[in-house]
Amino acid sequence: xxxxxxxxxxxxxxxxxxxxxxxxxxxxxxxxxxxxxxxxxxxxxxxxxxxxxxxxxxxxxxxxxxxxxxxxxxxxxxxxxxxxxxxxxxxxxxxxxxxxxxxxxxxxxxxxxxxxxxxxxxxxxxxxxxxxxxxxxxxxxxxxxxxxxxxxxxxxxxxxxxxxxxxxxxxxxxxx
Numbered sequence: 001x002x003x004x005x006x007x008x009x010x011x012x013x014x015x016x017x018x019x020x021x022x023x024x025x026x027x028x029x030x031x032x033x034x035x036x037x038x039x040x041x042x043x044x045x046x047x048x049x050x051x052x053x054x055x056x057x058x059x060x061x062x063x064x065x066x067x068x069x070x071x072x073x074x075x076x077x078x079x080x081x082x083x084x085x086x087x088x089x090x091x092x093x094x095x096x097x098x099x100x101x102x103x104x105x106x107x108x109x110x111x112x113x114x115x116x117x118x119x120x121x122x123x124x125x126x127x128x129x130x131x132x133x134x135x136x137x138x139x140x141x142x143x144x145x146x147x148x149x150x151x152x153x154x155x156x157x158x159x160x161x162x163x164x165x166x167x168x169x170x171x172x173x174x175x176x
């Protein structure tokens with residue numbers, strides 16, 4: 001039985017304690033996000049520009065919960081576009097796998113390939129085990145100055161992320 005399958009069967013308090021000690025830390029709010037430059041399944045290249053960004057890191061293979069989060073991001077894509085927020089999903093899968101996933105889910109935002117996982121590691125979305133890396137779900141909201149405004153392990157409510165963007169943009173405009 002694999003490590004992750006064993007972990008899933010443990011009681012929540014035990015599982016949470018193990019995760020706190022073993023999982024890499026997410027970038028804290030207010031920290032400057034690392035530079036990244038990744039290729040999409042359609043061979044286009046993307047990087048963080050002078051805009052708001054949602055980065056969703058998902059596990060290799062995209063389990064049902066990750067697929068649900070990707071669908072939810074797609075369902076709110078028009079709202080993100082209205083708010084000038086670019087949405088990116090990142091995982092280590094090669095383009096053939098991401099092409100199929102994008103088509104299957106009808107995604108209108110880039111699925112980026114993080115070959116070898118260097119970007120996932122920088123963002124705390126990769127647990128480096130002795131035999132192989134394990135990619136973890138994480139979601140970040142990053143402002144145009146590359147400051148982390150939200151970091152969340154797992155799959156937070158996309159609706160709450162949209163509300164966070166709206167609130168942060170209102171505050172930012174009020175300060176100008």
